[in-house]
Amino acid sequence: DSGVTQTPKHLITATGQRVTLRCSPRSGDLSVYWYQQSLDQGLQFLIQYYNGEERAKGNILERFSAQQFPDLHSELNLSSLELGDSALYFCASSGTTGQGAVGANVLTFGAGSRLTVL
Amino acid sequence: EDQVTQSPEALRLQEGESSSLNCSYTVSGLRGLFWYRQDPGKGPEFLFTLYSAGEEKEKERLKATLTKKESFLHITAPKPEDSATYLCAFPENQAGTALIFGKGTTLSVSS
Numbered sequence: 001d002s003g004v005t006q007t008p009k010h011l012i013t014a015t016g017q018r019v020t021l022r023c024s025p026r027s028g029d030l031s032v033y034w035y036q037q038s039l040d041q042g043l044q045f046l047i048q049y050y051n052g053e054e055r056a057k058g059n060i061l062e063r064f065s066a067q068q069f070p071d072l073h074s075e076l077n078l079s080s081l082e083l084g085d086s087a088l089y090f091c092a093s094s095g096t097t098g099q100g101a102v103g104a105n106v107l108t109f110g111a112g113s114r115l116t117v118l
Numbered sequence: 119e120d121q122v123t124q125s126p127e128a129l130r131l132q133e134g135e136s137s138s139l140n141c142s143y144t145v146s147g148l149r150g151l152f153w154y155r156q157d158p159g160k161g162p163e164f165l166f167t168l169y170s171a172g173e174e175k176e177k178e179r180l181k182a183t184l185t186k187k188e189s190f191l192h193i194t195a196p197k198p199e200d201s202a203t204y205l206c207a208f209p210e211n212q213a214g215t216a217l218i219f220g221k222g223t224t225l226s227v228s229s
Contacts, residue, residue, distance in 0.1 A: 002161065033216050042221040043162070045210065056216050090161050094215060105150060105209045105217055109161030 003027065004110035006091050012116045018079040021113045025072055025093030031055070032074040033094075033107060034066055038087040049074055081117045088112045120145040122206050122220040130226045134195045139223045141206035142188040151189045152207040152217055153182050162205055162219075165191075196227045 003026035013019055025032050034046040036059075045058035049068035060066075063081075068074045078085060092107035122143045131137055143151065150169050154162035166175045168184035175182050179200060181192045191204055203224045207217040 002163075004161070031215060035219075043205065043219040045216045045218060048216045056210060058210070058216065058218075088159075092161070105152060105215045106164055106167065107162075107217060108164070111161055112159070114159075 002108050002110060004091055004093050004108055006089075006110035006113050008113055009111065010114050010116075012118065013081060014118055015081055015083060017081050017117075018077065019081065019115065021076040021078070021089050021091075021115075023074045023076070023091030023093075023110060025074070025091075026095075026108055029093035029095045029108070030072065031094045032068055032072070033092040034060075034074070034076050035090040035092065035109075036087050037090060037112075038084075043090070046076070078115070083117050086115055086117045088114050120208065120211065120218070122151075122208060122218070124204075124206055124220040124223050126223060127221070128224045128226070130228070131193075131196055133197055133227055133229045136192070136194045136196070138193070139191040139204055139225070140188060141191070141220060143206075143208060145208045147211070149209045151184055152209075153189070153191055154205045154207065154219075156203045156205060156222070158203075165204075193225070196225070198227050198229050201225055201227045 005024040007022045030051045033048045037043045046060040048056040066076045090112045092109045125140045153165040156162040166182040171186045183190045203222040205222045207219040210216045
């Protein structure tokens with residue numbers, strides 16, 4: 001158990017629908033990251049939040065959005081789902097403040113949420 | 119564009135047959151080269167961080183090395199439990215601390 005909790009573990013839905021994935025970071029970690037992993041694209045960085053604020057953005061589609069709440073848990077919202085959105089979605093957390101900090105970039109990943117869009 | 123390229127994509131070894139995985143990088147101002155292990159259906163697990171050319175780190179049968187252009191993950195006398203996908207990554211260049219991952223090398227070790 002990495003300490004990063006993701007729910008749900010599995011989710012099956014239809015095209016055009018909207019889903020929400022939830023992540024609770026390790027105790028004490030202020031940063032949350034979202035990644036998408038598909039067979040052809042590998043592990044793609046979507047977005048990072050630090051202590052409630054967006055810190056960095058990767059290849060996140062406009063149909064996707066995320067937020068981090070005051071209790072530091074995060075949610076990734078996926079809307080107008082397409083077949084190609086089927087993937088494993090990972091959340092990771094870290095306790096560092098920024099670039100150059102000791103231990104920076106050592107991310108701890110959760111077990112993932114597997115999304116299937118039919 | 120900053121990127122890492124991993125090779126081979128897949129590697130099959132017999133138990134005890136040592137080999138190396140490669141991660142070549144073109145990253146300006148590299149702030150660390152990271153290695154992660156990922157088992158099927160699970161999240162990646164941190165292995166090593168290397169910061170400067172010539173640096174080496176070891177953990178059990180794994181040793182990671184770094185040059186100015188590439189990193190190697192050497193696996194000595196592998197066991198079936200070493201079977202996994204090994205990912206290398208580098209820090210993104212925005213204000214955050216996210217990692218950008220390569221596509222990985224899938225290692226299969228048979229007994």
